[in-house]
Amino acid sequence: MARLGAFREPPGFGPVLFVVLSLPGVLAIAGTLSDILAGTRWFGADPVKEVEHYLGRWTLRLVLASLCVTPLRKLTGWSWLAKYRRTVGLFAFAYVTLHWIAYALLDVQLDWATLVTDLLDRPYIYLGMAALLILGALAATSTKGMMRRMGGRNWSRLHSLIYVAAVLGVVHFAMAQKKDITAPLEYGAVLAVLLGWRLVQWVRQRRPTLAAS
Amino acid sequence: MLIRRAPDLKSSEITPEHLYWNRREWIAAATAAAGALVLAPGVRPLAALAQGQQRLGMPFGLQPDDKPNSYEDITEYNNFYEFGVDKGDPAARSKGFRTAPWTVRVEGLVKAPASYHLEDFLKPHRIEDRIYRHRCVEAWSMVMPWRGISLADVIKRAEPTSQAGFVEFTTLYDPQRMPGQKSRVLDWPYVEGLRLDEALHPLAFLVTGLYGKDLPNQNGAPLRLHVPWKYGFKSIKSVVRIRLLDKQPRNTWNVAAPGEYGFYANVNPGVDHPRWSQATERRIGEFRRRKTLMFNGYAEQVGSMYAGMDLNKNY
Structure with a gap:
């Protein structure tokens, strides 16, 4: 574990x-423009629908990836990961914007x-x-300046809305299905693990306080 | 039960025979298409056929700007849950599906119930080519150049009794051959139904071919229904049984989600699906959305069958 934790940020990681x-x-x-303008089939026979769903799935993947950063950092000891949580979160916002534009x-x-x-x-x-x-509000307040202006406590409170956004995203995905909800359930299972890990952390942190009071 | 043809529609008009045999029209259409033929053989002549149909005032509901979709569109974008729930699954997973031998049973409230080999089932009927508009309940559409036989002829041949009021269709149930049936996503086998007058309407078509070739497996080989004024899920695929009933049969999507899919499922731009608008549709291969037409453009031929019905309730 000590050797794993000693792993430094590889050059050029960012x-x-x-x-x-x-x-x-x-x-x-590129694929959508090519399909619509040149009649290629990168996104199949119905590229508009396909790219809409593709961008929605990538949004969810990035939201889940941003929720992986903290557990991964704590489990491995790679503290340098922390600064990339914002990168992943901003990409999630970029993809949800593209998803909305496609829609x-x-x-x-x-x-x-x-x-x-x-x-x-x-x-x-x-x-x-x-x-x-929610993703828009978090992206707008993602800068160091905004964090300072809001104060760490308020900023954290606002940014814990990412959990709400993640749940809403999975529910939105499930409700958009005609019948088969296998894929939304898979995303939901990953989300449940990530939220479950946080719940365990939270309970562990509280227990000494509870015992003392 | 009312049994009659739409008054403005003679069966002689329905057959596209004179498209094939009216030399003047055919030559004109062929000449128009000749230049394009080099680029896309097999596709352009059918576009010309569609134009010919329109000039002749053929009652196929085709709109002036309708062109048959490409063979790729029609065979690579399918809803056929028996082979999987994704649009590409049927093409990918139905390759080895054997459709011969194939048996079709016609039974229920008929004087002449029978079980046929497919060849014998088709033999007494005239094979026709028809270009039909297809509107999926998911708000996309295509135009298909089908080959097939009139459903009405099949029903009449079985001689429905006076109690018969509905027709039920059933898809093959064989999870070994149709792997999608191993999942419980729908209540197998797939069943669909029509009122008897709908089934006897000259537009109701039993499809056996596409673009002049045998029907590809992913499109519902060897025998599928196409009821062009209804949403696509009514047009059941790989049919093994046609049964005449006195009661309205169940239909699979109505059982799966009664609030979203009805028995009638007539294309209707004024009645939205709970989760999306039905006012417009995306034609596969086109970018701009089209306005959805009442009864998918077949209102003149089929509208009278639904006179006085509350189409909001009977969606």
């Missing part, structure tokens, strides 16, 4: 991470009546939209 996390988005944009611009084609009806009457849409707004 740029490599940036490129890796950008790749699905670059492929989504509103490519799928609904800015038909305002449909956008409004979806938002007011369709639970999986407004739950997804709530998750998007």
Whole structure:
């Protein structure tokens, strides 16, 4: 364990991470444009629907990845991971934005009546939209300056909304399915493990206090 | 039960025979397509056939800008849960599906129930080519150049009794051959139904081929229904049984989600699915959404069957 913890940040980790996390988005944009404009089939026969779902799944993966950072850091002792939590979180926001653009611009084609009806009457849409707004608020307050201005306690409180966003995201994914919810259940299981780990930590931290009082 | 044809539609008009035999139209269409033929053989002549149909005022509900989808679109983007729930699963997982020998039973409230080998089932009927609009309940659509036989002819041949009011269709149940049936995502076997007058409507079609070739497995080989004025889930695939009943049969998607999928499932831009609008659709291969048409463009032919019905309730 000591040797594992001694593992330092590899040189160039930041740029490599940036490129890796950008790749699905670059492929989504390039593939969709090529499919729509040139009739290729990178995203199959219905590229709009496919890329919409693809970007939604990548958003969820990145939200879950951002929730992996702290457990991974504590289990391995790699404290240098901490600063990349923001990188992963910002990418999650970038992908949810692309997901929304694919929905509103490519799928609904800015038909305002449909956008409004979806938002007011369709639970999986407004739950997804709530998750998007949370990710937006967290992205907007992700800078060091904002953290200082808000104060660490308030900032932490606001940013614990990521748990709400993650749950909303998985529920949104499940409700969007026609029938088969295998994939949303898989994402939900990963989320449950990550939330469960935090619950265990929390209980462990509280126990001495409880015993003392 | 009302048994009649739409008054404006003679069976002689339905057959596209004169598309094939009316030389003037055919030559004109072929000439128009000749240039494009080099680029996409097999596709353009059918586009021309579609144009020919429109010029002749064929009652296929085709709109002026409708073109048959490519063979790839029609065979790589399928909802056929018997082979998996993803659109690409049917093409990927149905390759080894054996469709011969195939038996079709026609039974229930008929004077002449029988079990047929598929060849004998098809033999008495005229094989026709028809280009149909297809609208999925998921708000996408395609245009298919089918080959097949009239469902009405099959039903009449079995001589329904006077009690018969509905027709039930059943898909093959064989999880060894249809691996999707090992999952319990739907209540197998897939069943669908029509009112008898709907089943006797000249537009109701039993499909055996696509683009002039045998029907690919992923499209419901060797025998599938297409009821073009209804959402796609009504058009049951790989049919092994046709049964005449006096009661409305169950249909699989209605059993799975009664609030979302009804028995009638007529294409209706005015009645939304609970989770999405049905007012528009995305034609596979096109970017701009199209307006969805009442009864998927077949209102003139089928509208009278639903006169006086509350289509909000009977969705």
